[in-house]
Amino acid sequence: MRPILRIRDLGVEYDGPNGMIRAVDGVGFDLIPGETYALVGESGCGKTATALSILRLVEPGRITAGTVEFNGRDLLPLSDREMQKVRGGEIGMVFQEAAAALNPVMKIGAQVSEAIRLHRGLSKKEAWTESVRLLREVALPDPARQAHAYPHELSGGMKQRVMMAIALSCSPSLLIADEPTTALDVTIQAQVLALLRDLRDRLGLTILLVTHDLGVVAENAGRMGVMYAGRLVEEGPVDQVFRNPAHPYTRGLLDARPLPGDGDGGPAGRLPVLEGTVPDPSCYPAGCRFHPRCPERLPRCDSEMPENVGHDPGRRVACFLHDGEGVNG
Numbered sequence: 001m002r003p004i005l006r007i008r009d010l011g012v013e014y015d016g017p018n019g020m021i022r023a024v025d026g027v028g029f030d031l032i033p034g035e036t037y038a039l040v041g042e043s044g045c046g047k048t049a050t051a052l053s054i055l056r057l058v059e060p061g062r063i064t065a066g067t068v069e070f071n072g073r074d075l076l077p078l079s080d081r082e083m084q085k086v087r088g089g090e091i092g093m094v095f096q097e098a099a100a101a102l103n104p105v106m107k108i109g110a111q112v113s114e115a116i117r118l119h120r121g122l123s124k125k126e127a128w129t130e131s132v133r134l135l136r137e138v139a140l141p142d143p144a145r146q147a148h149a150y151p152h153e154l155s156g157g158m159k160q161r162v163m164m165a166i167a168l169s170c171s172p173s174l175l176i177a178d179e180p181t182t183a184l185d186v187t188i189q190a191q192v193l194a195l196l197r198d199l200r201d202r203l204g205l206t207i208l209l210v211t212h213d214l215g216v217v218a219e220n221a222g223r224m225g226v227m228y229a230g231r232l233v234e235e236g237p238v239d240q241v242f243r244n245p246a247h248p249y250t251r252g253l254l255d256a257r258p259l260p261g262d263g264d265g266g267p268a269g270r271l272p273v274l275e276g277t278v279p280d281p282s283c284y285p286a287g288c289r290f291h292p293r294c295p296e297r298l299p300r301c302d303s304e305m306p307e308n309v310g311h312d313p314g315r316r317v318a319c320f321l322h323d324g325e326g327v328n329g
Contacts, residue, residue: 003030003032004173006068007027007050007054009027009028009067010053012046012050012062015060018280018283020282022281023230025046025231026065026066026231027050027066027230028308031208034206036196036197036200037223038220038225040217040253041228042228042278043212045228045278046231047227048096051178051208054068054070054208055087055093056075070086070091088166088167089172091172092166092170092172092175093177093178094167094180095163097182099159102151102159102163104150106150107147107149108154109132112134116130130169132144132147134169135147135162139195140158155188157188157192160188160192164195164199173204173205174208175205175206176207177196177209180209181193181213189216214257215257223235223314226241226249228278228290229279229289231289231318232308232316233250233308233317234317235316237315240314246311246315246321246322247318248295248296248321249293252272275293276292276293286303288304288305298320298321300320306318
């Protein structure tokens, strides 16, 4: 099946206090129509910068390399006017902090209507009617009344549903959800994620889910990519990666998950931790960026950068342990 989104060799940089920050460095992956693909990693690994690059929203940063093909068309060379048609019209985005993304002095219905009028050319009355329909689509309680509310009058989960309504206002084929359950309690998180799954199945959406929560990945995604220090280090079907992680960093993330029945902090119940810290993005170490923390590093890891290579069918890993010379090769 032809990918709906194909990213190759993506590079994103920001100016930092200690020099240039390489937030994304050579990242590439495909999204298949109708799937949910999770981009996973710690804070600062570059997953949000990767997602924002698709819509060219990385300012004050800059995209320095690569291609972002959506339905066969590279988005990076497009004019700003052409990109405005893509944003919202073809690709929707649910931002990480709904409270910050919504205008505090505009009614909810007006904010949904604004996106509809911008892309679909409806009258003010038609757009308002459509905004109420969309609020109902995302299961906002009493949508006709809530359309007249201001953001501060809604709960966190309700705000996130409004963001989904705005993202879906022009029937996009791709939805980017950047940490959609941040700052929500567990019950509301489950409701929001269930809604995303329902919308995907009902509307035929393709979803790029950006998250650090492996529990969210396990329940909602079919494939996943794991990022570390600006690079994609492992990719594959979620069940396979969880069952048999190929990269030491992925193993470390999975081992650090609290599971039902884990101890309450005593010696026998302590979770394993990855030694060391994430490297400074303005001064990455030579070679594999994970090697200073890796319990399985090889001599060559100190100076050579591993490339993403095929591991098992449908899987890729950037690790010398899998190129024939390592213990797992």
